[in-house]
Every structure is written in structure tokens, then in C-alpha cells.
Amino acid sequence: MTVALPVRGARARGATRRAAGARRLSTKARIGALICALFVVAAIVGPMVAPYDPSAQSFAPVDILHAPSMAHLLGTTARGEDVLSQVLVGLRATLVLGLLTGLIATVLAVVVGISAGFLGGFWDELLSLLSNVFLVLPALPLLVVLIGYLPQRGQTSTILVLSLLGWPWGARVIRAQTLTLRGRDFVAASRETGERTWRVIFFEILPNEVSLIAASFVSTVLYAIGTSVALAFIGLTNFSQWSLGLILYWAQNGNALQLNAWWWFAPAGLCVALLGTGLVLLNFGIDEIGNPRLREAAGRVRIEGRAWRPADPTPVVRSGSTRSPAARPEAR
Amino acid sequence: MSAVAFVVRRLVFYVVAGWAALTVNFFIPRLMPGNPVETMMAKFPELQPQAQRALEAEFGARHDGSLIHQYGQYVVDVFHGNLGVSVIEYPAKVSSIIGATLPWTLTLVGVATIVSFALGTGLGILAAWRRGGWLDRVLPALTFLQGIPYFFLALLVVDAFAVHLGWFPIQQGYSPGLVPGWHWPFVQSALYHSVLPALTIVVTSMAGWMLQMRNVMITTIGEDYVLAAQAKGLSSRRVVTTYAARNAILPNLSGFALSLGFVISGALLMEIVFSYPGIGLTLYNAVTSDDYPLMQGIFLIIALAVLLANLVADAVYVLADPRARAGRSET
Numbered sequence: 001m002t003v004a005l006p007v008r009g010a011r012a013r014g015a016t017r018r019a020a021g022a023r024r025l026s027t028k029a030r031i032g033a034l035i036c037a038l039f040v041v042a043a044i045v046g047p048m049v050a051p052y053d054p055s056a057q058s059f060a061p062v063d064i065l066h067a068p069s070m071a072h073l074l075g076t077t078a079r080g081e082d083v084l085s086q087v088l089v090g091l092r093a094t095l096v097l098g099l100l101t102g103l104i105a106t107v108l109a110v111v112v113g114i115s116a117g118f119l120g121g122f123w124d125e126l127l128s129l130l131s132n133v134f135l136v137l138p139a140l141p142l143l144v145v146l147i148g149y150l151p152q153r154g155q156t157s158t159i160l161v162l163s164l165l166g167w168p169w170g171a172r173v174i175r176a177q178t179l180t181l182r183g184r185d186f187v188a189a190s191r192e193t194g195e196r197t198w199r200v201i202f203f204e205i206l207p208n209e210v211s212l213i214a215a216s217f218v219s220t221v222l223y224a225i226g227t228s229v230a231l232a233f234i235g236l237t238n239f240s241q242w243s244l245g246l247i248l249y250w251a252q253n254g255n256a257l258q259l260n261a262w263w264w265f266a267p268a269g270l271c272v273a274l275l276g277t278g279l280v281l282l283n284f285g286i287d288e289i290g291n292p293r294l295r296e297a298a299g300r301v302r303i304e305g306r307a308w309r310p311a312d313p314t315p316v317v318r319s320g321s322t323r324s325p326a327a328r329p330e331a332r
Numbered sequence: 333m334s335a336v337a338f339v340v341r342r343l344v345f346y347v348v349a350g351w352a353a354l355t356v357n358f359f360i361p362r363l364m365p366g367n368p369v370e371t372m373m374a375k376f377p378e379l380q381p382q383a384q385r386a387l388e389a390e391f392g393a394r395h396d397g398s399l400i401h402q403y404g405q406y407v408v409d410v411f412h413g414n415l416g417v418s419v420i421e422y423p424a425k426v427s428s429i430i431g432a433t434l435p436w437t438l439t440l441v442g443v444a445t446i447v448s449f450a451l452g453t454g455l456g457i458l459a460a461w462r463r464g465g466w467l468d469r470v471l472p473a474l475t476f477l478q479g480i481p482y483f484f485l486a487l488l489v490v491d492a493f494a495v496h497l498g499w500f501p502i503q504q505g506y507s508p509g510l511v512p513g514w515h516w517p518f519v520q521s522a523l524y525h526s527v528l529p530a531l532t533i534v535v536t537s538m539a540g541w542m543l544q545m546r547n548v549m550i551t552t553i554g555e556d557y558v559l560a561a562q563a564k565g566l567s568s569r570r571v572v573t574t575y576a577a578r579n580a581i582l583p584n585l586s587g588f589a590l591s592l593g594f595v596i597s598g599a600l601l602m603e604i605v606f607s608y609p610g611i612g613l614t615l616y617n618a619v620t621s622d623d624y625p626l627m628q629g630i631f632l633i634i635a636l637a638v639l640l641a642n643l644v645a646d647a648v649y650v651l652a653d654p655r656a657r658a659g660r661s662e663t
Contacts, residue, residue, distance in 0.1 A: 028472050125341075133349045136642055137356070138634045140600055141612075144619055145360060145631050222479075229481050230601055234616060248484065257491045269484040276479025281472065287547065 029285020035278030039271075043095040046088035054086040054242045068263050075263035078254040086247050087267050093243040094225060094272075097159055101224035104163035106217040109170030114201060114209075116171070117178025128175065131168035139165045140227065147236045154238050158231065162224050170216030177212055181205050211290035215283050222279045229272050244268045342646055346639060353635035357628050358406050362399075410632070416625035420617065426629035429614060434633065436505055437610035440526050441599045444533040449588055452538040456545025456584075457577045460553060461568075471546070474539040486532045486605040493528060500528045503607035529606045533599075545584050552580040582653055589645025 051073075058064075058080030068075045074084040116127035146161050181187060182205070190204050206213075231237055232245020233252065251257075251265035409415075415426035459467045477485070494502040501507070506521040552558065553576050561575040600612035607613065611630055618626035 031472075129345060129348055132345055133352045136349050136635075136638050137353065138631075138638050141615060141631055141634050142356070144600065144615060145627050226481060230483060233481070233483050234601070234604055235620070248481075252487070257487055258495070265484075265487075269481065272484070273476060273480040276481075277476045278479075280475040280478060284472075284475075 026285060026288055028281050029288065032278045032281025032283075032285060035274060036282055039091065039095060039275050039278065042088070043092040046091050050082075050085040050088040052082035052085040054081060054089045057081055067261075074267050075261070077250065077264055078256075078259075078261075083247070083263055083267060086242055087244070087271060090242040090244045090247055090268065091271060093155065093241055094228065094245065095275075097155055097162075097228050097243070098221040098225040101159050101162045101166060101228075102217050102221035104159070105166035105220045105224075106170060106213060108163065108167035109174055109216055109220075110206075110209075110213055112167065113171040113174025114178050114205065117175040118182060118197075118201060118205065120179075120182075124175075127171075131171045131175075134165065134168040135172070137165065140230070143227065143231060144234075144236060147231065155241060158228055158237070159224075162227060166220050166223055170213075170220065173212055173216060174209060177209050178205060181208055211286050215286045215290070218279050218283045218286065222276055222283075225272065225275060225279075244272050346643065349639055350636065353632060353639070354407065354410065357632045357635075358403055361624055361628065415629035415632070418618075418626045419623040420621045420626070426626050429626060430611065430629060430633050433609060433611045433614045436608065437599050437603070437612060440530060440608070440610070441533065441602070444530040445537070447530070448534040448537045449541055449584075451534065452541025453545045453581060453584055455538075456542040457549055457572065457580075459542065460546045460549035460580075461572055461576075463550065468546070471543065474542065477535060478539040480536070482532070482536050483601045483605050485536055486529075486602060489528060489532050490605065501525050505609040525608075529602050529608055533602060541584060541587075544587060545580065548583050549576060549580040552576050555579075578652075582649070585649055585652060586645065589642050589649075 058076075060080065063072075063076050063080035064078060066072060066076045072082050072084065074082075074087065076082060077086075112127050112131060116124045116131075142165065143161055147158065187200060187204050190200050195204075228237075228243070229245035229248065232243055233248050235249055237243065237246055237249070239246065245268075247268040248265060251261075251268070254261075254264070256262075256264040413427055415430070418424050418426050418429055421429060455467065459465070459471060462468065490502060494500045501524065505525050506518060507525075558571060558576050561571045566575075599610060600615065602608065603610045603612035604616050611634070615627065615630045615634075617623070618630065
């Protein structure tokens with residue numbers, strides 16, 4: 001036999017708390033946004049404030065593989081290059097690559113996703129098939145093969161190939177959302193009033209998918225940065241353009257780990273890891289905007305080891321339970 | 333949509349995807365500059381110019397006849413399992429090189445992936461059920477693990493556990509000097525060598541499963557039928573496993589299938605870092621030494637393996653979701 005728990009607490013208090021929670025981004029998301037903003041600023045001013053030319057070599061014994069010092073804040077490589085300058089210059093290249101790839105792939109995803117979901121029928125079948133096929137093409141091996149064949153391994157070709165392989169996931173999600181939106185009353189209403197198709201798409205459907213599109217952009221940037229750094233690490237990159245991946249490639253080639261030259265590989269690796277963490281946290285925040293159930297709840301109550309929030313259904317426990325039934329602040 | 337339409341749709345997908353992989357593979361070497369015969373001629377300067385034609389025939393680099401004719405010939409060759417001859421390990425056949433390296437990758441990465449999926453999903457269920465608990469609170473820290481480039485973490489792990497502590501071997505798939513086969517010293521050595529690579533894969537990929545499972549699970553817990561189950565007085569364990577988790581796991585399950593392609597990508601980096609004798613390292617070696625036939629053959633096999641994994645996942649999905657059995661599962 002079970003009993004519903006008694007409900008206590010003021011409705012008004014719960015309501016105001018929830019309204020405040022909706023306006024406020026979660027701490028996680030704010031930390032993520034802060035990290036990303038810092039990296040963007042570093043990428044913009046980095047090459048201007050870099051103390052040395054990142055490719056300037058020096059074979060004076062004092063400059064070779066030197067630990068961080070006042071002259072070289074992050075130490076030097078085995079060829080006497082300044083690690084800090086390399087990181088500052090390389091950060092811009094890596095970030096630009098990630099953002100451009102994210103932009104191109106997201107535009108592709110939006111075009112394909114909305115067309116498939118909005119047009120329906122034959123076009124939906126065709127575009128869904130296309131994105132499913134692209135989805136199963138193994139990206140990294142294909143990239144390795146493609147970039148292996150390319151005559152010059154420039155940034156442009158990497159961006160194009162990464163974008164070409166990066167759109168299908170976003171397209172699937174956007175298509176699904178468009179499908180549900182298409183059937184909503186407000187879309188039907190705007191069609192009834194004689195709105196043109198492009199207006200329905202841009203002013204009725206698109207604004208309702210902003211959080212999805214943003215999330216898809218952020219995860220594509222994450223994928224592009226991770227993949228390009230990995231490609232550079234295995235030597236499939238443009239060697240005349242400093243990037244975080246290229247620093248790691250040279251550090252690995254110069255046996256930085258075996259020589260205990262942590263200052264050579266740690267800064268670039270940590271930059272990628274931090275940037276990745278920032279992007280994932282930012283995506284948390286975007287997810288929470290799109291899905292209110294994921295938001296950190298105000299007025300949470302713990303019952304039987306499980307946390308309940310005001311928006312949850314009324315908790316029910318087995319009667320005769322030894323634990324005292326705690327109350328939740330508000331019932332819906 | 334009826335069940336028949338569902339099956340037909342999936343079959344069309346497999347046929348088109350398989351054809352796409354085949355065609356991409358056919359066109360890459362024809363659209364890109366460079367060819368294996370030049371590599372071979374450069375590698376062995378003593379070769380006579382006459383040998384060029386023979387080599388071109390051998391590597392399939394001679395593009396005789398119309399494009400359609402070449403394409404037809406290529407498809408026939410592939411269906412006969414004839415993937416050409418490797419340049420670096422001349423005269424070994426591409427198909428036999430793949431046959432020797434594929435089991436290494438499949439065993440290690442397969443086991444690591446299943447372990448990572450099971451652990452991540454389980455922890456995701458726990459984190460969602462005990463929301464706000466300690467597991468849920470360490471989740472943001474796990475995203476850091478997800479953000480680290482895989483090879484960077486792997487290098488650090490090798491440095492710490494293999495180089496400095498010396499607990500595990502640094503690289504290779506088994507101790508040199510052992511003859512591969514089904515005898516204990518070899519199996520033991522192979523297992524010992526696989527611990528670190530498997531560990532790095534599990535650590536880096538687990539957080540993703542956990543996050544997705546947690547988020548879907550939180551949405552599912554809010555559903556009325558979960559409330560109804562609790563109202564009936566079912567035990568928490570029963571509500572979690574058969575009511576909430578069983579429904580919440582479906583997106584994770586299909587994500588599992590779709591991510592198998594990325595699993596093989598992870599294997600590529602893992603095998604390079606650990607010099608593991610799998611298919612990823614072979615692909616890398618093929619690319620760095622311009623061994624085009626081997627490159628093409630491996631890409632084709634990887635693409636087909638991903639398709640096969642998808643087929644298995646489809647079957648599992650149909651078994652797990654009654655709606656898919658009734659043919660009502662799209663998106």
C-alpha cells in the first residue's frame with residue numbers, strides 16, 4: 001500500500017524561485033562561456049603579444065630545451081623555439097579552423113535538416129538517407145586517406161573535408177525538431193494567414209530551433225578542433241602553419257615526454273583540453289535552455305535517496321517506510 | 333509505417349551506404365594526384381622502365397578503358413576479395429595484411445567499447461536517479477576527461493604507468509619473440525599488453541555515454557508511467573531498471589551503433605601511440621609511405637565493418653524496442 005506525501009510550502013515562493021532559475025544560466029554553463037571567451041580573446045590578441053617569432057630557432061646551448069624562465073615563460077623546444085609564442089600563434093589557427101568548420105557544417109546541417117523536415121515525403125526520404133550514409137562513413141580514417149592523397153595539406157582542405165563530414169549529426173536532430181514543429185498550431189496559423197514558405201521557415205520555425213542549432217554548432221567546433229589536432233599530431237597537417245596540433249607533433253617527435261620536458265607538450269595539450277571542456281560546459285547550458293528538466297533545480301528535496309524538484313510529479317513512498325517522508329515545497 | 337516498409341527502408345540504406353563507401357574508395361585515387369607506381373619506381377631505382385607497365389597492372393594503377401569500364405572491373409575485383417597488392421609489404425596481398433591485423437583491433441577495441449558503454453550507461457542511470465548526489469556533481473569534472481585529446485591522455489598514461497612505474501609494457505601487442513597462436517604464454521602476453529590501451533579508450537569514451545544516459549534518464553523519470561510505477565509501490569530498483577532505464581537507454585543504444593565509426597577512429601590514434609599491431613596502425617603506415625592499394629583496402633574494410641555493426645545494432649534495437657518491431661519507430 002502506498003500513500004501520497006503531504007504537501008507543504010508556499011506556492012508563491014516556489015514560483016518566483018523557478019522564474020529566477022529560468023533567467024539565470026547554470027554555473028556550469030557560465031564557466032564554460034567564460035573559458036570559451038578567454039580563448040577567443042587569446043586567439044585574437046595572441047599573435048600580437050607573442051614575445052618571439054614562433055619559428056625562430058636558436059641553437060645556443062642555453063636556449064635548447066630550457067625549462068620555463070623569465071626569458072621564456074613556457075620554456076623552449078629542442079630547437080630553441082619559444083613555446084609560449086608557439087602556443088599563442090597556434091591557438092589562433094586551431095580556433096579559426098574550428099569555428100570555420102563549425103560554421104560551414106552547421107549551415108549545411110540547417111539547410112538539409114529543415115528542408116527534410118519541412119518538405120517531407122520524397123525529399124525527406126532522400127535527405128535522411130544522405131545524412132545517414134554520411135553518418136556511417138568512418139570520419140577519421142576517411143580524413144587520413146583523403147589528406148594522405150592531397151598534394152598540399154593546407155588549412156583550407158582540412159576545413160573543407162572536416163565540414164563535409166561534420167554536418168549529418170546536426171541535420172538529423174534539426175530534422176526531427178522541424179518535423180514536430182511543422183505540425184504545431186502556430187505554424188499552421190501562419191500558413192493559413194498566407195505567409196510565404198520562406199517566411200514560415202525563417203520567422204516561425206528557425207527561431208524555435210536556435211538552441212538546437214547553437215548546440216550543434218558548439219559540438220561541431222569541438223569535433224573539428226579534436227580531429228584537426230589529432231590529424232596534426234600524426235603529421236597530416238601544414239607544417240608551415242603553427243597550430244596546437246603541430247606543437248604536439250614536434251613535442252612527440254622530439255621525445256619531449258622521455259626527456260621530461262613537460263613545458264613542451266603540456267601547454268598545448270592543456271589548451272586543447274580546457275577549450276574542449278569549455279565547449280562541453282557551454283553545451284550543457286544550451287541544453288538546459290532547450291530542456292527545462294535538465295536545469296539545476298531550486299527547492300530540491302531528497303526523499304528515499306532520490307532528489308525531487310518542484311516540477312516533478314508528487315513523490316510516493318511505501319507506507320510503513322522507516323524513513324520519515326519529507327515534504328516537497330510545491331505540487332503541480 | 334508497416335514493419336515491411338521499415339525493413340525495406342533499412343535495406344535501401346545499407347545498399348546505398350555500401351555503394352557510397354565503394355564509390356568513394358574508387359574515386360579517391362582517381363581524383364587525387366600521385367600514384368603507387370611512381371612510389372615503387374622511386375623505392376627501387378634499379379627497376380627498368382619496362383617494369384613500370386607491369387607494376388601498373390599489378391597495383392591496378394593502369395586506368396585503361398572508360399571510367400565506367402574501370403568501375404565495373406573494380407566492383408568485380410572487390411566482390412572477389414581482390415583488393416590488390418601492397419607496396420610497402422610487396423608482394424603481400426592487401427587482403428591478407430588486413431586479415432592479419434583486423435582481429436587485433438576488433439578484439440581490443442571491441443571489448444573496450446563494450447566495457448565503456450556498459451560502465452558509462454550504468455553510471456549515467458545512477459547519476460540521474462540520485463540527481464544532485466556526488467556522482468552527479470563530479471560529472472563536470474568528467475567533461476575535462478572528454479575534452480583532453482585522446483592521444484595526449486594516452487601519452488601521459490604511457491609515461492606514468494609504463495615508463496616511470498614500469499607496471500605495463502610501453503608498446504606493441506605482445507612480447508617480441510613470441511609466436512602468435514593459441515598457447516598460454518602468448519595469450520597472457522597479449523592480455524598484459526592490452527591493459528593500458530583498453531584503459532585509455534574506456535576512460536576517454538565513458539563520460540560521453542554517461543552524460544547522454546543521464547540526460548535522457550532525467551527526462552524519462554519525469555514521465556507519468558514512472559510515477560505510476562512508483563505509486564503501485566514497486567521497489568526503486570524495479571522502477572529504475574524496467575521502467576525508467578529500459579526506455580531511456582534507447583537513444584544510447586542507437587548512439588552506440590552510430591559511434592562505432594568513431595570507435596575505429598579512436599583505435600587509429602590508440603594504435604599509433606601504442607604501436608599496437610592493428611588495422612589503424614597499418615592504415616597510418618600505408619598513408620605515410622604512400623601505399624595507396626593498402627590505404628584503399630583498409631578504408632573499404634573499415635567502412636563495411638561500420639555498416640555491419642549498424643546492422644547488428646538495428647537487430648538489437650528491434651529486440652529492445654517493441655515499437656520498432658511494430659514498425660513505428662522513426663526518429
